[in-house]
Amino acid sequence: MSDTSQQIRRHVLEQSKRAHIGHIGSSLSIAEIVGVLVDGALDLDRGEGRGDRDRFVLAKGHAVLAWYCALHVAGRLSHEQLETFAGDGTLLAGHPEHVLDDVDFCTGSLGQGLSVGTGAALGARIVGSDRRVVVLQSDAECNEGSVWEAAMFAAQHGLENLTAIIDLNGQQALGYCKDVLDIGSNMAERWRVFGWDAVDVDGHDAGALRAALDAPRDGRPRVLVARTTFGKGVDYMQSQIRWHYMPMDDDEYASALEQVG
């Protein structure tokens, strides 16, 4: 576990416990992914304000706590602001709100992020910017037909400045993906058929993620099919459906903190 992802996980646990809120497992599974993004894979500081920085769309918006924690670890969000998560009047909602400086787009309705990211990538091309766009989706989100509308469009227009990352943790709200709509076993192949440069990668290997993000492009949009473990780092949460929604009690919290370190 890299230092960044460990810190992210620890903050995810602290904030989830303080706010007594769920979506913990979904946030823990992407700790390395968002850690890599704030560790330099995304250029969030080029240009003035939001103008020409790389765009990030957290399509699986329910895991936004991991993004807030990543921003905090990277020094982009203060501890005081992080502590407002899920409070009254906060800019740190349970799904991303673009009023927060480091949120480009409101998300939370699954299946919309890739379309918006595709537009952002096409827009960058039209205005002559070489900025990049990264969209982080869940595997179950690919149940949504609109994901594939966007996939077709991005491939048709050769948006090589667009990268989708799929958090392939194999779970969704009410069950395991294979028991609901079984698209996980050949996810990369599905995207290749749609014209994407699909790369299988260990979603908990920060080095592999960074290498897959930075590898030269061939004119196609790229998708990283990132194999992850839901609830990664906390044994009683790992691959357990109930931890999509459940908050932790005191004993569970103590155990989780001890495991994450």
Added chain:
Amino acid sequence: MRNAFLDELLTVAEQDPSVVLLTGDLGFMVLEPFAERFPERFYNVGVAEQNMVGVATGLAEAGLRPFVYSIATFATLRPYEFIRNGPLLHNLPVRIVGVGGGFDYAHNGVTHHALEDIAIMRAQPRMTVIAAADPDQARAALHAGHAVDGPVYFRIGKGGVALAGLDGRFELGRLQTISPGDDVALIATGPIASETVRAAELLSSEHDIRASVSICASLAPAPIDDLVALLERVPVAVTHEAAYANGGLGSLVCEIVAEHGLQTRVVRCAVGQMPTGATGSQRWLQQRYAIDAGAVAVAAAAARGALAANA
């Protein structure tokens, strides 16, 4: 009207290099001039209206001013949540062009009849909603709408004849009165206003009732002051629209009457029921659902007569 609007869009795109046109694979014999003149700013996204609005959201965030084009039902209903969570929540200048309000697509059947588009767009506080009544008003409305920084919905008629007295007038938040009359105020939105004008003629010739005709093309922002001024002067107002009764122009006028404590009686001539499945020409459908000129005249005369009898 559709051709006038798209013709005017060439001018807008000439003046504003940030204009991009997206279509959901519709617009045969209509969009070709734009595609040929601005090929680098024209995208057929395919039959994928949700993605079309999502892409437009990303384009607008990048500083562009995208127009998305489809038949009104497909431009508004299928991607409605994308419109809400995209251009509306982010206050981005996406322009949604819905062609063929009401029964414009007549014999194509109810899947093509846009009857609730105005209501659902008007429900969103940030959406500018425009339904022009004739081709020249559509041209003016395009320029006015394009000056808005946030999202805009343009409901565009397929056809539409020039209305005498309208003279291409349009202003956001204003009403355009095209003929005077003190007994009844007829208020219309969209190209069905040509039927409203005929209804006024029928009221005059057959009932000796003098009805004014006003055009409410700017549904949001609503022409509140103009409507109050108009409604204060007449005992009966008849709203007329090619849309369901709930949520559209008739609802808007009722809201204003109630909120301002006015005494005007409002009659809503709109589609009052779910279509039965039997279809036909636009004229047949307008008669079937009582939004043709004759039905408007009868409703107005009845309301006027009832008030007179009670006086």
